Amino acid sequence: MSGAGPAGxxxxxxxxxxxxxxxxxxxxxxxxxxxxxxxxxxxxxCYPIIGYLHRGTEKLFELHPFFQNVPHxxxxxxxxxxxxxxAYVGAVEKLVGLEVPPRARYIxxxxxxxxxxxxHLVWLATHAIDIGAMTPFFYCFREREVILDLFxxxxxxxxxxxxxxxxxxxxxxxxxxxxxxxxxxxxxxAKVAEYEGLLTENRIWKRRTVGVGVLPPETAIAYxxxxxxxxxxxxxxxxxxxxxxxxxxxxxFDVPVYANGDTYDRYLVRMEExxxxxxxxxxxxxxxxxxxxxxxxxxVLKAAAEAEVYHAVEGPKGELGxxxxxxxxxxxxxxxxxxxxxxxxxxxxxxxxxxxxxxLVALIGTVDIVLGEIDR
Amino acid sequence: MSWSWLDxxxxxxxxxxxxxxxxxxxxFLVAIFAIFLLIAYLVFAERxxxxxxxxxxxPNRVGPxxxxxxxxxxxxxxxxxxxxxxxxxxxxxxxxPCLVVAPALVIFSVVPxxxxxxAPGAPRWYVTDLNAALVFVVALASLGIYGIILxxxxxxxxxxxxxxxxxxxxxxxxxxxxxxxxxxxxxxxxSLSLVGIVEGQARLGLWFAVPQIVAFFVYFVAxxxxxxxxxxxxxxxxxxxxxxxxxxxxxVRFALFFLGEYANMIVISAIAVTVFLGGWxxxxxxxxxxxxxxxxxxxxxxxxxxxxFLFLFIWFRGTFxxxxxxxxxxxxxxxxxxxxxxxxxxxxxVVVLVDRGP
Amino acid sequence: MSETHQSAAELxxxxxxxxxxxxxxxxxxxxARALAERFGEAVASMRSLAxxxxxxxxxxxxxxxCTALKEEHGFDLLVDLCxxxxxxxxxxxxxxxxxxxxxxxxxxxxxxxVGEEGAxxxxxxVFPAANWPEREAWDMFGIRFEGHPDLTRILLWEGFxxxxxxxxxxxxxxxxxxxxxxxxxxxxxxxxxGAGTGWKPKPxxxxxxxxxxxxxxKK
Numbered sequence: 018m019s020g021a022g023p024a025g026x027x028x029x030x031x032x033x034x035x036x037x038x039x040x041x042x043x044x045x046x047x048x049x050x051x052x053x054x055x056x057x058x059x060x061x062x063c064y065p066i067i068g069y070l071h072r073g074t075e076k077l078f079e080l081h082p083f084f085q086n087v088p089h090x091x092x093x094x095x096x097x098x099x100x101x102x103x104a105y106v107g108a109v110e111k112l113v114g115l116e117v118p119p120r121a122r123y124i125x126x127x128x129x130x131x132x133x134x135x136x137h138l139v140w141l142a143t144h145a146i147d148i149g150a151m152t153p154f155f156y157c158f159r160e161r162e163v164i165l166d167l168f169x170x171x172x173x174x175x176x177x178x179x180x181x182x183x184x185x186x187x188x189x190x191x192x193x194x195x196x197x198x199x200x201x202x203x204x205x206x207a208k209v210a211e212y213e214g215l216l217t218e219n220r221i222w223k224r225r226t227v228g229v230g231v232l233p234p235e236t237a238i239a240y241x242x243x244x245x246x247x248x249x250x251x252x253x254x255x256x257x258x259x260x261x262x263x264x265x266x267x268x269x270f271d272v273p274v275y276a277n278g279d280t281y282d283r284y285l286v287r288m289e290e291x292x293x294x295x296x297x298x299x300x301x302x303x304x305x306x307x308x309x310x311x312x313x314x315x316x317v318l319k320a321a322a323e324a325e326v327y328h329a330v331e332g333p334k335g336e337l338g339x340x341x342x343x344x345x346x347x348x349x350x351x352x353x354x355x356x357x358x359x360x361x362x363x364x365x366x367x368x369x370x371x372x373x374x375x376x377l378v379a380l381i382g383t384v385d386i387v388l389g390e391i392d393r
Numbered sequence: 394m395s396w397s398w399l400d401x402x403x404x405x406x407x408x409x410x411x412x413x414x415x416x417x418x419x420x421f422l423v424a425i426f427a428i429f430l431l432i433a434y435l436v437f438a439e440r441x442x443x444x445x446x447x448x449x450x451x452p453n454r455v456g457p458x459x460x461x462x463x464x465x466x467x468x469x470x471x472x473x474x475x476x477x478x479x480x481x482x483x484x485x486x487x488x489x490p491c492l493v494v495a496p497a498l499v500i501f502s503v504v505p506x507x508x509x510x511x512a513p514g515a516p517r518w519y520v521t522d523l524n525a526a527l528v529f530v531v532a533l534a535s536l537g538i539y540g541i542i543l544x545x546x547x548x549x550x551x552x553x554x555x556x557x558x559x560x561x562x563x564x565x566x567x568x569x570x571x572x573x574x575x576x577x578x579x580x581x582x583x584s585l586s587l588v589g590i591v592e593g594q595a596r597l598g599l600w601f602a603v604p605q606i607v608a609f610f611v612y613f614v615a616x617x618x619x620x621x622x623x624x625x626x627x628x629x630x631x632x633x634x635x636x637x638x639x640x641x642x643x644x645v646r647f648a649l650f651f652l653g654e655y656a657n658m659i660v661i662s663a664i665a666v667t668v669f670l671g672g673w674x675x676x677x678x679x680x681x682x683x684x685x686x687x688x689x690x691x692x693x694x695x696x697x698x699x700x701x702f703l704f705l706f707i708w709f710r711g712t713f714x715x716x717x718x719x720x721x722x723x724x725x726x727x728x729x730x731x732x733x734x735x736x737x738x739x740x741x742x743v744v745v746l747v748d749r750g751p
Numbered sequence: 752m753s754e755t756h757q758s759a760a761e762l763x764x765x766x767x768x769x770x771x772x773x774x775x776x777x778x779x780x781x782x783a784r785a786l787a788e789r790f791g792e793a794v795a796s797m798r799s800l801a802x803x804x805x806x807x808x809x810x811x812x813x814x815x816x817c818t819a820l821k822e823e824h825g826f827d828l829l830v831d832l833c834x835x836x837x838x839x840x841x842x843x844x845x846x847x848x849x850x851x852x853x854x855x856x857x858x859x860x861x862x863x864x865v866g867e868e869g870a871x872x873x874x875x876x877v878f879p880a881a882n883w884p885e886r887e888a889w890d891m892f893g894i895r896f897e898g899h900p901d902l903t904r905i906l907l908w909e910g911f912x913x914x915x916x917x918x919x920x921x922x923x924x925x926x927x928x929x930x931x932x933x934x935x936x937x938x939x940x941x942x943x944x945g946a947g948t949g950w951k952p953k954p955x956x957x958x959x960x961x962x963x964x965x966x967x968x969k970k
Contacts, residue, residue, distance in 0.1 A: 075916060076920075309765065327831070378633050
């Protein structure tokens with residue numbers, strides 16, 4: 018310990034210890050470093066240091082034509098690749114004025130909602146294991162496996178999907194896929210009940226999450242927090258409802274909102290969202306229209322000179338947006354990602370101040386960070 | 394080379410001093426070997442059982458049904474490099490794991506696995522029948538935690554230190570209710586010897602868990618906390634403190650900590666069984682209709698109950714999230730200590746009023 | 752073949768050629784009109800593309816315009832803040848801010864231009880959410896933000912030499928070892944196009960005698 022000074026006074030006078038939480042730490046979900054000032058176990062200050070996974074994705078975007086950039090987006094939030102694809106192709110379509118055929122829009126919604134479920138499953142698994150409940154992890158990954166299989170059957174990849182193109186979908190749904198997917202979403206609410214049986218009314222779980230990391234709505238908005246975290250703070254705002262894109266205007270679903278703004282409420286929001294996602298997928302499978310899956314589009318997409326658009330979708334973690342500037346060429350002149358977890362993570366020091374180290378891991382879990390997206 | 398020492402040994406075997414000194418030592422060695430094996434397979438059982446609880450397989454590749462997995466694990470841990478951090482306090486760092494394991498193993502010397510011999514020549518199922526065994530057990534059980542604190546401090550790692558600190562606080566909070574919980578059965582049996590306590594239960598014709606249900610509960614909860622198992626595994630909380638006090642340990646020394654934890658689990662279970670669940674006694678020892686249960690030897694009953702406890706430990710791990718540090722203190726000081734104190738008071742009153750004796 | 756016979760009206764939207772959205776003057780937008788009245792010249796242009804209102808403001812007025820948008824028009828969520836590099840313009844960088852209003856359910860884009868030397872007033876006092884995006888813009892472009900509480904690099908490491916999202920930054924990267932091994936690298940060189948990331952040792956200097964003797968002993 019560096020704290021033991023030469024004089025006894027220094028030893029006893031020293032109250033705060035600096036603790037490097039990460040970048041190699043089981044609870045940071047990747048490589049994030051938190052510089053903590055702790056007084057015993059209480060956190061006095063918290064300073065996140067990020068960038069360990071920076072790969073210059075935004076620079077890469079500028080080097081490739083619009084079509085070829087889709088795989089780069091997979092690597093942003095790597096547990097929700099379909100959502101990233103959706104946001105990117107949406108932005109490109111807005112930029113060049115492409116209209117997407119209805120069947121492709123429905124397929125996109127199905128993929129995005131399955132992805133939301135799988136992302137939430139990863140969140141729940143890691144959040145629970147951070148708080149010490151080991152078993153939900155395996156339950157969640159059991160269901161996630163089914164979703165990944167469905168993805169694999171659709172596009173051949175399980176994680177980095179690359180499953181959308183500007184203008185439509187690359188493939189139609191394979192034979193039998195609709196039935197398999199329908200089976201999964203029919204069973205899924207029972208599985209959610211299983212996880213909830215382990216956690217929701219568990220007294221230890223509640224003691225670890227209720228009242229921990231309270232984020233009042235004003236603070237949440239001030240820090241640019243979006244998604245389930247904002248809805249856990251009582252702001253009923255969901256881009257799927259507020260600015261419907263793709264086929265979200267044509268399906269019915271509820272937006273769960275809880276008012277206390279603590280870790281437990283954010284947990285409840287996400288659990289309910291999983292059910293609602295299954296409901297959306299079910300409706301989409303029933304109403305899946307026929308017809309083409311790809312719009313008429315030129316071989317090389319070119320943006321108009323000086324065109325700029327911002328398009329955002331409701332990702333599993335919050336608002337995921339792409340800001341694309343075109344210069345008349347086939348590549349984006351500038352393509353900026355509005356990273357969801359990056360903005361949400363800003364609120365972490367606010368929530369962590371005064372909490373205990375044990376709370377900190379719960380808080381990192383509840384922010385639901387993916388470092389690939391934060392560091393880009 | 395002279396073989397006279399052999400003659401001396403041959404003579405000595407007959408001596409009463411030899412029986413007094415060496416026979417317990419030999420028995421203890423046998424017991425330790427058995428315990429090591431038990432621990433190795435306890436770890437294996439835990440992994441398989443957790444696998445079952447968590448819809449996965451668990452280790453099943455080494456040997457038939459994975460039965461040789463513990464052996465492979467031990468070999469791996471033995472041949473791994475034993476790293477010592479550069480600026481660790483060397484002597485304390487090396488001593489700490491031994492401090493954890495040794496007391497846990499010594500406790501087994503007073504645990505009666507089976508009844509005292511009824512006929513001459515019949516096996517005696519314990520190493521020694523200490524007349525102050527209960528005090529001995531409590532004293533040694535608290536010694537083990539010094540190893541954890543020392544290891545956490547000596548590693549020169551902040552996470553280890555926090556783990557050590559947590560464990561110190563946990564010890565202070567849970568030693569007290571644990572000790573107090575043992576006072577009730579002690580008063581009922583009127584003996585500090587573990588054999589005496591089991592015989593007391595035989596006399597009463599009832600396991601002490603029935604009249605001492607509160608103490609039993611308190612003891613078990615405190616015991617889970619003492620062994621740093623879920624939901625009280627804060628000193629080594631993986632997601633918070635990396636690995637807590639044993640973050641820096643590797644190889645054999647890590648194995649010793651591991652061994653200590655599981656040995657402690659068995660100790661807590663064995664003491665709970667002895668003090669509250671009638672040790673080697675069959676269920677309902679006073680009910681004559683169940684006398685056929687006596688066909689099962691006492692040792693088997695004892696281990697059956699111990700395994701039931703160990704199963705509980707593993708089940709907890711598969712089910713519960715982890716408590717927070719302050720909540721752990723809350724539970725200890727606001728619930729367990731008052732409960733156990735009240736239990737001591739009530740038991741004392743009852744013993745004084747009802748059991749005036751002849 | 753049949754498409755040629757059909758008139759454009761019969762085709763579904765996705766069967767037609769894509770029509771890129773066009774810029775339109777948006778002076779009649781109520782928000783834009785109110786801002787123009789209040790700030791006059793400071794709001795240089797008001798246009799919209801694909802429904803997004805875009806305001807170009809002078810950089811001195813950026814914080815005031817954003818404050819007015821937040822307090823008078825309900826744009827209380829800072830969605831995003833980023834930089835764009837146009838090396839040919841006199842003031843090469845553009846800072847782009849996206850705001851969202853929950854009440855009106857719409858976004859607005861506020862842009863301002865700044866050169867390498869100038870500084871943009873920081874939005875952190877108005878929107879705490881601007882903290883990290885502004886650090887990122889500093890990190891990636893070298894745009895200065897005046898009044899930012901902690902304008903340090905965020906994604907790259909402290910010793911990094913250069914701002915990688917500038918258009919003149921070499922795509923293959925620069926030799927970043929200078930900050931770690933100054934004795935082997937020429938730290939003053941800065942970003943050099945085509946330098947690659949290879950190991951580039953300095954020409955061997957005269958070794959000190961003690962060191963050389965020790966090294967020889969080791970060999």
